[in-house]
Amino acid sequence: GAVVSQHPSRVICKSGTSVKIECRSLDFQATTMFWYRQFPKQSLMLMATSNEGSKATYEQGVEKDKFLINHASLTLSTLTVTSAHPEDSSFYICSASGGPWSNEQFFGPGTRLTVL
């Protein structure tokens, strides 16, 4: 199956700093990428959907100014958590889809963010 990588796998930062998480599709062109957040013992919650070259579509309740998403190429999307606070600590997972009308999503390994 298709491979999606995320970097870093875990990051610890101080409150008030910004953190960038990269999501790459390694062997296919991902026209659509998704960013999820998972709290302990909770489901994966979709944060935003991004199509290459256009602005991300954010889910209700997700602050677009806090969670900046850039999908500049067909193989790379980035999520920047700006001015991170302890409540932003979570497990962030990206997924990639091979086409805008594709049902299949391939998930990255996730990034554990801890904000002190």
Place this chain on the structure above:
Amino acid sequence: DQQVKQNSPSLSVQEGRISILNCDYTNSMFDYFLWYKKYPAEGPTFLISISSIKDKNEDGRFTVFLNKSAKHLSLHIVPSQPGDSAVYFCAASALDSGAGSYQLTFGKGTKLSVIP
């Protein structure tokens, strides 16, 4: 309002027996259903899917059944193996024309433990 429900947070099964994981949904717009397996601190990995036009899909030890009238699907694993121990997420897909993509809605997951 939870559109995809996995009412059993955990399930224990003896090795060699059948594991049955259940999932219910409420949104009749869902037309594609997927099961993912997830280990702690990792991204989900795709297991098996089923289109709404089918009622059964089989892949090796894994079979997914869909009952559209009951809005219910189930994943059968037989025979169960200790390596199957993980959290299993049910996901349902519907087209989001605004975002231009199929979006997944996840259940909260069921933790399967296969006892040797």
